[in-house]
Amino acid sequence: MIKRPEGFSATEYILFGAVTIVVMVACVCLGSVNIPLGNTFKVIWQAVRGLSVPDELSPAVILYVRLPRVFCVALAGAGLSVCGAAMQGLLRNPLADGSTLGVSAGASLGAVTAIAFGLTIPGLPFSGTVIFAVIFAFLALVVILTLAYRLDYSLTTNTIILIGVIFNMFAGSITSLLITFAHEKVKTITFWSMGSFAGSSYKNALIVLIAFAICGTVIFSYARELNSFAIGEENARHVGVNVKRVKLLILIAVSVLIGVSVSISGTIGFVGLVVPHMTRMISGPNHKRLLSASAFSGAVFLMIADLVARVILRPLELPIGVVTSFVGSIVFVYIFYTSRKAK
């Protein structure tokens, strides 16, 4: 018997927020060098008040390395996870996600193109990677869905995976081709493509925050429509959803958010697949609950994955994509196996 309220209560939101902040603080304190909690708070408090901080409290590490990094990780985790939840609802397929569909590979190709050719937007030197990642992510999504719908209108799991594999290989081959001719930028591209938040700045965090605020608002405002899509696109049309408009707007929002996240951190696989799936087991499939729960759990999941990547081989740092893909691939097999078994 399922009796779930439509959304979360204020108390539940406070609880989610508290857990997120606790993990955030832990991620700032822990790393190659552990910093005591008291010192961390002291540094942040002094910085907020605009006062100078003694060097022995490691202000540079806290304020300019870990804090912006943790903000970026949390926002990217929330964004990727919300995108995954939205795509899984929209396409009525629990295996749909930026990485399985190939959208992340498309975004990655865009970002690598921008890095390899040094493409920038005049006046906004950092924005070339972001803009190209977003455009390529959207184009990738359009190509993938057009191909998938032509092959199989009901978008079954097998079709989604087949198209995703093909597109990932296609985008990967072009990316490799670009890297071959990238000469001195090979190292930058290679490390970036493995996925890492090292070198994240407040500017990066601000870009992801703006993207999340705009695209997240679009996606959250269509929670009810996503419920109807999750039951079936035909059913969505029958109950009165403007199917074409809603689908287009959600796909644009998802592409922008994935594109921005990929441009900041590189490809981080499986976050959008694993987190919404695990969250759905607790919150249920209603997107009024699922989307917000996925945002919080995505932020927490990616912050923990980043922490593991930083400390497990201390002082060496693993690319975060290694951690998420390791966990993600196991969960992917589990989902695929159970969904096939259910048939």
Place this chain on the structure above:
Amino acid sequence: MLRVIDLSVKFGSAQIVKRVSFELEEQQWLMLVGPNGAGKSTLINAISRGVPYTGSVLLHGRNISGMKPQELARHMGVLAQSHNVAYSFSVEEVVKLGRYAYSGGVFSSPPAEDDRMVDEALEMTGMTSPRGHSVLTLSGGELQRTFLAQIFAQDPQLLILDEPANYLDLLYQKQVFDLIREWVKKPGRAVVSVVHDLSLAKAYGTNAVLMHRGRIISSGSVGEVLSKANLRVAYDMDIYEWMNKMLSQWQ
């Protein structure tokens, strides 16, 4: 109430529905019958704007092509032939989506009668007690009744039903068909349904349209349309003889 004028549907070079026209008045239940591949489901898909078509579909004199999706859903409720659910929504959550057509913007609160309409729809279809069950755990018949409840919650004037007897055992077939017959008795309401069981068509329909290879062979009252001669043309067999033979098994 409903006028379909010269409606044609083409998929690539194949013409699936060819210049079909018929009318339906309120309180009538039109049975769309014909052999497999006759174009019945495609025709009702076109009437509900599910596939591109040429020709016109007028509802209360208004062309449905000019209606916004929510407005169309307030006028027309559609029951699909099959339901392939992927997530564990509860029965109540699925039925509540029927009220989408009456919802405002993101920040507007749901209309007051939503809960009442959902309760009534669940009651009508006998789904009150499993309202909290996951749709993934339902039998085919329960799932069919859940989506029928969604349409009743939608409160349209015209019901478009593609094989409403699908997955229903004989008891529920009778209950659902009796229910729809009661529903359509109210002024301002009408039903179009695709039915394969000609006995059901004859017992419950007021009108019928018999299709064959995308065209209408006959339309009018059920008695006229389901004549021995018409059925022989459509099905290429003696349906009356077959039906009587089947019935004799019970005597």
